Amino acid sequence: xxxxxxxxxxxxxxxxxxRTLLQSVMAPVISTSLYFVxxxxxxxxxxxxxxxxxYGAFIVPGLIMLNLLTQSVSNATFAIFxxxxxxxxxxxxxxxxxxxxxxxxxxxxxxxKAIMLSLIILATATLFVxxxxxxxxxxxxxxxxxxxxxxxxxxILGIWADNFEKLQLVPLLVITxxxxxxxxxxxxxxxxxxxxxxxxxxxxxxxVSGFRWSFYGSADVAVGVSIGMALLFLAVxxxxxxxxFRTGYRLKx
Amino acid sequence: xxxxxxxxxLSKTYAGGFAxxxxxxxxxxxxxxxxxxxxxxxxxxxxxxIVCGLVNPTAGRVTVGGHDIIRDYRAARAMIGLVPxxxxxxxxxxxWNTVSFSRGLFGKPANPAYIxxxxxxxxxxxxxxxRLVSLSGGMKRRVLIAKALSHExxxxxxDEPTAGVDVELRHDMWQLVRRLxxxxxxxxxxxxxxxxxxxxxxxxxxxxxxxxxxxxxKDTLMRKFGGKRLTLQLxxxxxxxxxxxxxxxxxxxxxGSELVYHYEGEGGGQDTAIAELLHDxxxxxxxxxxxxxEQRSLEDIFVGLVSERGQNQRGGQG
Numbered sequence: 001x002x003x004x005x006x007x008x009x010x011x012x013x014x015x016x017x018x019r020t021l022l023q024s025v026m027a028p029v030i031s032t033s034l035y036f037v038x039x040x041x042x043x044x045x046x047x048x049x050x051x052x053x054x055y056g057a058f059i060v061p062g063l064i065m066l067n068l069l070t071q072s073v074s075n076a077t078f079a080i081f082x083x084x085x086x087x088x089x090x091x092x093x094x095x096x097x098x099x100x101x102x103x104x105x106x107x108x109x110x111x112x113k114a115i116m117l118s119l120i121i122l123a124t125a126t127l128f129v130x131x132x133x134x135x136x137x138x139x140x141x142x143x144x145x146x147x148x149x150x151x152x153x154x155x156i157l158g159i160w161a162d163n164f165e166k167l168q169l170v171p172l173l174v175i176t177x178x179x180x181x182x183x184x185x186x187x188x189x190x191x192x193x194x195x196x197x198x199x200x201x202x203x204x205x206x207x208v209s210g211f212r213w214s215f216y217g218s219a220d221v222a223v224g225v226s227i228g229m230a231l232l233f234l235a236v237x238x239x240x241x242x243x244x245f246r247t248g249y250r251l252k253x
Numbered sequence: 254x255x256x257x258x259x260x261x262x263l264s265k266t267y268a269g270g271f272a273x274x275x276x277x278x279x280x281x282x283x284x285x286x287x288x289x290x291x292x293x294x295x296x297x298x299x300x301x302x303i304v305c306g307l308v309n310p311t312a313g314r315v316t317v318g319g320h321d322i323i324r325d326y327r328a329a330r331a332m333i334g335l336v337p338x339x340x341x342x343x344x345x346x347x348x349w350n351t352v353s354f355s356r357g358l359f360g361k362p363a364n365p366a367y368i369x370x371x372x373x374x375x376x377x378x379x380x381x382x383x384r385l386v387s388l389s390g391g392m393k394r395r396v397l398i399a400k401a402l403s404h405e406x407x408x409x410x411x412d413e414p415t416a417g418v419d420v421e422l423r424h425d426m427w428q429l430v431r432r433l434x435x436x437x438x439x440x441x442x443x444x445x446x447x448x449x450x451x452x453x454x455x456x457x458x459x460x461x462x463x464x465x466x467x468x469x470x471k472d473t474l475m476r477k478f479g480g481k482r483l484t485l486q487l488x489x490x491x492x493x494x495x496x497x498x499x500x501x502x503x504x505x506x507x508x509g510s511e512l513v514y515h516y517e518g519e520g521g522g523q524d525t526a527i528a529e530l531l532h533d534x535x536x537x538x539x540x541x542x543x544x545x546x547e548q549r550s551l552e553d554i555f556v557g558l559v560s561e562r563g564q565n566q567r568g569g570q571g
Contacts, residue, residue: 002327008357012350019345087341091400094305094335095358096327252309253267 005097006105013109032121036128051218056129061212062184068118076110076154099245111147139214152237178204188220256280263313273299275463288454289443296463297443305335334406338413340393344386352399359404391422411442461559485512488540495537
């Protein structure tokens with residue numbers, strides 16, 4: 001392992017976050033707070049309890065998951081797309097560093113940022129709604145696993161994208177719809193049977209469900225299934241990244 | 254081990270079908286300054302990019318310090334510093350951070366004293382906290398060199414180091430390269446400025462259309478192909494060269510009004526050749542109105558080689 005190199009990239013990425021701390025933390029915190037105010041306090045008052053918790057509290061895990069997904073993807077996409085775009089990537093590619101180390105340091109930094117942000121949002125949520133976390137360790141497990149998985153997806157998208165339009169395309173057309181339809185704001189049990197079945201093809205459903213289970217102990221799908229699916233996505237993305245590096249896809253001619 | 258880089262049968266065909274390299278063999282000696290000379294698009298950058306791990310070779314084998322660049326890439330790459338042709342820098346980083354980052358990336362523990370030394374040697378010390386976006390092109394070029402030197406490489410690749418660089422920086426660069434060579438660093442530079450190769454290189458390789466058409470010590474090259482040329486404007490045109498002068502290998506030009514004599518320059522053992530020739534011309538009764546001598550430059554040699562090559566290829570296809 002070239003630990004010096006992994007550290008160098010990780011620190012470089014984290015330094016970039018520090019430089020832009022205000023916008024990278026403030027924007028998600030403010031937008032999530034707005035959700036809490038609107039859905040939790042204003043509208044939530046008229047919605048009956050869901051699975052035994054108030055609606056305001058019910059949406060907290062989903063909102064955190066929504067942020068975690070979008071942040072993981074965008075952090076990692078940008079982290080690898082930008083050096084590719086500015087061509088400074090030549091240095092990383094010519095360094096004595098393995099593919100695994102490159103991925104680990106970029107994805108690690110992107111996931112770290114996303115997790116930190118999620119914890120800040122979680123802390124913000126406690127200001128608006130009463131929260132309880134029944135399985136804190138499992139909550140952290142889902143947090144870390146999801147952050148890693150979707151940072152990996154972001155990394156893949158960043159390598160795939162060869163212009164700024166494509167960079168926007170997937171998050172906008174795929175990830176945002178999936179997260180909104182992934183049960184962040186509702187339990188999929190509330191859906192008609194047909195749409196409930198369709199939802200089961202949405203990977204985000206499993207993540208939100210598992211994450212919510214770690215808070216309130218109730219889930220849309222069995223926790224074991226959630227964990228299994230989360231690991232499956234991770235494995236799929238790992239295979240894709242390995243393929244990309246082995247063939248030099250859009251990195252090495 | 255004498256050869257620090259060994260390249261054998263290296264070929265590269267890009268996805269579009271363009272053959273950038275066609276079976277290149279090249280050995281670089283430890284501690285030399287090697288200039289790869291060739292027109293744009295000849296394959297110089299592709300060659301460097303393969304050795305540095307930026308481009309996958311189609312065929313062939315490269316070892317750096319005895320380490321295979323694919324199987325043993327860590328050991329091979331740790332020895333190399335690369336200064337790319339394009340000015341690619343992270344706009345918002347400071348000079349100090351970006352150079353320190355490079356050192357870490359190549360697996361070396363932090364060493365602020367060494368980074369300071371490198372920055373001072375490149376006249377970058379006063380700019381160490383400046384953001385890269387605020388630097389001039391010449392300064393950015395210096396930063397790229399500092400990044401390449403940050404991990405104390407044994408081999409330095411300079412891809413077109415003086416393209417678009419002012420005279421002062423060019424001379425600074427040449428000095429730096431000589432200092433590095435004195436410190437035992439092997440330097441490989443690509444250039445299409447002949448002047449640069451002539452000034453700095455110990456050996457020269459000429460690349461044309463993906464093939465290495467010549468590798469030679471620069472001095473040998475200059476002697477072998479260089480030489481000097483004496484041109485005499487004759488007082489009266491000659492129909493043919495008198496037999497008495499046959500041993501000089503003279504050539505008649507311009508309808509017999511010009512006599513051209515090729516001879517070696519200094520140290521060629523022919524120092525008195527001109528005097529003898531002029532004496533023999535006098536004896537043969539050939540008078541001349543004017544004379545001049547010229548030294549063939551590396552540029553003449555290079556242009557000659559590349560165009561000769563092109564003609565041969567066209568002839569071969571026909």
